[in-house]
Amino acid sequence: MATKKTAITKDKIVSMYMDYVLEHSEKPKSVYHFTKMNDFTETEFYAFFGTLESIEKEIFKMFVEKTTELLAKNADYETYDMRSKMLSFYFTFFEILTANRSYVMLVLKEQSNQLKKLMQLSGLRNSFKNYLTEIISDDFRTQQEKLQNFQEKAFQETSWIQLLLTLKFWMEDSSPAFEKTDIYIEKSVKATFELMNIAPIDSLIDFGKFIFKEKIYNK
Template identity: 65%
Template sequence: MATKKKIITRDDIVSIYMNDVLEAGKRPASVFHFVKGKDFTEAEFYAFFGTLESLEKEIFRLFFVNTIDLLNKNTDYLEYDMKNKMLSFYFTFFEILTANRSYVLQTLKADLNPIKNLVQLTSLREAFKEYVAEILTDDYRLEQERFQKFQEKTIQESAWLQLMLTLKFWMSDASAGFEKTDIFIEKSVNASFELMNVAPMNHLLDFGKFLFKEKIYSR
């Protein structure tokens, strides 16, 4: 009796690709080279991914998705304020990266041009920015609505930059258990939320609004 062929899944391809990259010490030259000798075809690969590059982007996005899934399983997390949600995200995200450290280091250092390596993070970037917008609370939102959209984009981009700086620190961290990264996360997140204190900015905008009205109506 013929053995029924296993149906390949998206997760299967991701796992096989990561393992191949680690064992070969480099990326496959093409989809053809990647599927050669495997139990699935190019056609089956293309059912999930258009290119190897899109697969690489998906891997880093999945690190993010798995982080959010783990966070949402913790009922306490849903009650956290924005700062503690962000801290929880960082610690969980870097635990997942640590579990896949060999792959992350190899792929983010694969090309001499760092910009080409960072292209893999574009899907992660969009997902992370959406997450930041979702957890943004009124405590960190300006009162004047016309400035809120600009403020939200600024916070998203600043948060992404902070995540990239933390990633760079973690990649160079040689401390046991990456304890220095944990310290970096706590101090950097605390500092960033201090800078996000909108009370002084709201007062400044109110003062500016007052001066503008005085100038208009005093004519």
């Protein structure tokens, strides 16, 4: 009796795509080629994705979703203030990236076109901004009423740029266990939240010294 074929799911397609990229050090040439190599049909593929590029966007989105799932399992997480939640997000997110570092490095380093790279990260951007909306506290909103010019959207955009800069730092980090990225995260998040409180000088100077040291002495 013939073996029953395992049903194709979105997660399985994502897993097969990542395996293909890692094993061949390149992206599949076409949907036809990718599905044929993995013994399923184009019809099954298009039930979940419109293009191969949409898989790439989904992968980075799934990294954020996995991060928030893990954070939700921590009973103490909901008691954290915004800054602590952000730090928890960063450390968990970059642990997940580290577990998938070979894939992340391959797909981002090969993309020299910055616009295309940002398009590839659009799923990450949207999911991250949704996360930021969830952690914004009433205290933060009250504070921003006083600051007037610093609105929630500005916080989201600033945080997104910060995440991209941290991602770039992590990709260039060669320290054991990426310990310098951990330091970068702590200093950059601290500087961001102190900037929102209009008390930035010490943290910004400390963060600036750290970046200067890394760029000058570790070339």
